[in-house]
Amino acid sequence: MSKQEEAIQRLKVKLGFRWHNPALLTQALTHSSCVHESRGHGLCHNQRLEFLGDAVLELLISEHLYQMFPDRTEGELTKKRAASVCEPSLAKVARGLDLGRCLRMGRGEERSGGRERPSILADAFEALLGAIYLDQGLEVTRKFVLACLQPVIEDVVAGRLDRDYKTELQETLQQTSPEPLSYVIMNETGPDHNKTFTAGVIYRGQVIGRGNGHSKKEAEQQAAKDAFAHLGVIRAAVPKNGSTSKLPE
Template sequence: MSKLDEYVNRLKAKIGFEWSNPSLLTQALTHSSCVHESRGQGLHHNQRLEFLGDAVLELLISEYLYQRFPDRTEGELTKMRAASVCEPSLAKVARGLDLGRCLRMGRGEERSGGRERPSILADAFEALLGAIYLDHGLEAARRFVLEQLNPIITDVVAGRLDRDYKTELQERLQQNSPDPVSYVIMKETGPDHDKVFTAGVIYRGQIIGQGSGHSKKEAEQQAAKDAFNRLDALKHTGPKPSGVAE
């Protein structure tokens, strides 16, 4: 038995599911770099399962927060959900499951530290959830999500997690105007296994902040942080300019 198989068996024991379709678990734990390096060979990467798992996760956490906190406003619930399912939170849960060691991954991605990269870990968690949903249904997915994320939600409620700058920026801007806040990926650099994304925050047709990261989500958070910090600086130095951020 290979080391990878040992880690996957430990994961199976941790989550406690008997798989009707084991290929779903294999797919959930297959990073795109593995498929690209092997030129397919019958493998399927986890991006479609990640897409599904993301939607299931948002539904289940929204339902849980709605029921657990009946006195919280829509804005408060949205902020709590965003902090609970953001990339750093999901990466933390994935590390607890040791998902990094369970992934089938290309050599280049592995050499660049892919098994510890937050974006890859968070995506793997969502893919695993998507696989659980397809194989076992919504109730099993709900049990898994709440078991894994309850400590995170507790930290969110207590204010012990990293700040979610995207939500904070939107709240700050929309205090004065209902105009939407949007994000655009301005640049991608580096090889496929080690890409760096640069994102911009757009508000009223202007770029008000920029940031970079190894995933689009991370880049958007950094761009939001940049814009938020600029707003804080302007608060102490004078009125907001209407031009593009420097």
């Protein structure tokens, strides 16, 4: 038995249930680079399951926080949810499950450190949730999500996690103007299985921050972080009367 097969067996033990459709687990643990290098050959990568798992995760964490904090506002709950399900948080949980060692991926991606890349680990965790949801239903998925993310949520409540720059930037600027922020992917480079994204954060028609990352979420967080470096200039460019001034390029 290979080391990867041993890691998958350990994962099955941690999950604690028998799969009705084991192919879902295989798909959840298949990175797109594996499909790319094998030129298909009947393999399905995990991106569709990631899409589903992302939605299931947001629902379950929203429900948990709603019940956990009955007196908190919508904005406060949104901020806690964002910190709980952000890429670094999910990557941390994925490392605890040893998902990196379980993944099937292309040789090029593996050589470039893909098994430890936060974006890949976070996506794999979401794909695994999508597979569990389809195979076992919502209640089993809820128990698994809360068991995995409870330590993360405790860190969020205690303020021990990395800052969520997107939420903080939105809240800070809306103290001056109610106009919302928006994010745009300005550039993509690299092959499909190893892209680098460049994101821009736009406020009142101007790009106020740029950032790069191996996922769109990471690039957007870096763009928001970059905007904080210009926050004094941005505030000065938006008078309290709401008139528009030119923001930094």
